[in-house]
Amino acid sequence: MDKKDAGFEREKLYVLPAYIVDELKSHALTRDGHITDIGYFPQARHHFRERPQGCNSHIFIYCASGRGWIQMRDQGVISMTEQSFAYIPMDVPHAYGADENDPWTIYWFHLRGEQIGEFIALLEPFKPCISLLPGDEAKLLELFHQCYDLLVDKPYSVIHQVQVSQSIRYLLSFVASVAVRKQDSKTQRYIDKATRYMSEHLESTITVEELSRHIQISKQHLNFIFKQSTSYSPIDYFLRMKMQRAGQLLDLTSDSIKEIAAALGFQDPYYFSRLFKKIIGCSPTSYRNQLKG
CATH class of the missing domain: 1.10.10.60 (Homeodomain-like)
Structure with missing residues (x-):
């Protein structure tokens, strides 16, 4: 099986420079939660990523269509299908990739910050992944694109970085509310x-x-x-x-x-x-x- 990290047709990808991440980490309105990497991989055939030592950020993945999988240390394989949302906590060894026959289309972002662990605690009861309805997906993608566009167009604007920080935390709380709504x-x-x-x-x-x-x-x-x-x-x-x-x-x-x-x-x-x-x-x-x- 061929494997690759990125390089997919029509993909979107943005990684914040280290000095901006340092500024976000120290600013009172962004240190609680900020994006370090964000991207969109459509029909990502052969997509594969492996981090034996884990990642220094929390990773969140939304599978909009197709299929894929996530494997974390000491856990079974998480099967990702269309309209499913999952996360990988910081520093947890892991691998993930697209299905060979029906490769996933994913929206993903990496987060750091003092409050992100608390958001993960909200999502924890609903793991391994949360399924969204079409109306829920529209809201999630609206917030995702808002964050992506602001980061790409105005990466050096403090007020827009604050807006991104607030929007991405709202996205996580929205996903948690969807999960609660779908409880028994x-x-x-x-x-x-x-x-x-x-x-x-x-x-x-x-x-x-x-x-x-x-x-x-x-x-x-x-x-x-x-x-x-x-x-x-x-x-x-x-x-x-x-x-x-x-x-x-x-x-x-x-x-x-x-x-x-x-x-x-x-x-x-x-x-x-x-x-x-x-x-x-x-x-x-x-x-x-x-x-x-």
């Missing part, structure tokens, strides 16, 4: 049913056992899907809903803090006040005295 619909129905029950019982004290019986799933699974979907346990989420409602009552009524605490199922107004401050960031009295609107 049954899981989302469980979350919706639980939060409706919570909303209807803000004046009460509920337990995980009570919630799991109502939704008819195990406590362990309920905790898992809440942590995965909201970053909070079910009870933490419920308490935050209570504090949100407390804020509304403080804003819209003249009820005393003791009355508001009782209305939300708290027998001890001092405990209610401590919890409100812990979650909202200030005491109920300070919150009520803030000018709003």
